[in-house]
Amino acid sequence: MVKSKTDIIAQDIAAKIRHGQFKAGTFIPSENQLTTLYGTSRETVRKALERLNSLGLIQKIRGKGSIVLNLERYSFPISGITSFAELNRSLGMNAKTKVLELKKMESLPKFFKEKFPKQSKQEGIYVERLRLIENEPEVLDCDFLFTPPIKELPLKVAQNSIYNYIENDLGLEISYATKEVTVERINTDLQKKLAVGDNLAVLVASHSFLSDTTPFQLTLSFHDPSKFKFVDFARRQKIKP
């Protein structure tokens, strides 16, 4: 996995924003200055800035420059595709994962079919994991990993990062996901696992794909509604839904 110049520039500027070297409300160097700084063409610099712009790290203003936006990302985001392990690392949460179940299955679990009715019979691996933050249950993640492309799943991987395993050990390229967030009534078994009083939970259902459009994962995440918080950044689109 070689990084392109665009990757390097975007990540470098993002790091400088995170570390406060470029402060919120101030302008970063102009495109021409960045061009000489990184020794590339202006279009390459512009591609890197466009990435930061769409993520909400900067705002480009014609005739003036690119200003660093005031971002406060201390919460639990479900936008983007980021694994729990990655979030834990980058946000410095005191988080733990408890694997409740891990088994191969001949077909999709029943309660998955309600949310993913179009899925046909398919072999795979079922994993159920409770996520705790500061020793309090926060999320119950139920994953179904398709076989193929995922043949095996060591317990140690489930305890740590499945995404790291898929990308680095299996060499697959995780690309995109569709997500659906709803509020659902849950049974007493789930109430007990999450240790919540209400019989309601926030359900995030995800369908994830590799870069060749192969589906590899279905996830049902049940969140304690009193702890659920989802932060998003959105830009006004020129292409309407």
Next chain:
Amino acid sequence: MVKSKTDIIAQDIAAKIRHGQFKAGTFIPSENQLTTLYGTSRETVRKALERLNSLGLIQKIRGKGSIVLNLERYSFPISGITSFAELNRSLGMNAKTKVLELKKMESLPKFFKEKFPKQSKQEGIYVERLRLIENEPEVLDCDFLFTPPIKELPLKVAQNSIYNYIENDLGLEISYATKEVTVERINTDLQKKLAVGDNLAVLVASHSFLSDTTPFQLTLSFHDPSKFKFVDFARRQKIKP
């Protein structure tokens, strides 16, 4: 507002996907073909395709082509910045808006300050609107529009589209927003307005900005949890949070 070639190409291909001219699971013409089709350079075509790619309309696969993804966007998205009026039009919902309140205020309403504690005293216009779909209450939108940049808000605008008014009548450029989704307990007054049994609602709090980073709007949207559904498309980022 002149459209760039990139805009035209992106919107044209998006329309062809929506109308089924380019079908899900099939490849759209190659970049070289599109280059001759639209009479532009390849980089321009690529910028248009990149936009469709990030929106989840297509998936680019190296060595093969760009495949149309299977999108089903029949639900109520809060991702992106799209006004209720725009959604109603493009999704063909039978939706109505009932303006419950519209008044100028010297400062931010009290219940806004809990969600936006950093806002200082500021003059503005408060609007409260109930959104009905198929004659059933779905969302209560509470908006606070800053003065400046928004001096006046005719009742007729509140009944139709505030965004259309801001962009087309005032000539301002709506650019981006931060959003936060939580589940909150609501009082009986709100329960009555939304006609829900539970004392819980999904709250979407938004902070919206113009392209010069001027804030112009705060919104608190209370959703009936049993009807709330939020669909998102996400790509794996090279820049980690």
Next chain:
DNA sequence: GAGTGGTCTAGACCACATT
């Protein structure tokens, strides 16, 4: 007028798929 970002071009070389 000088500096900024916005758009577009024509061409180059590369990595990957397919035949």
Next chain:
DNA sequence: ATGTGGTCTAGACCACTCT
């Protein structure tokens, strides 16, 4: 060998902001 998308370049012209 051919066709596909991925990356990068050097340069051009434009629209806007500020002094």
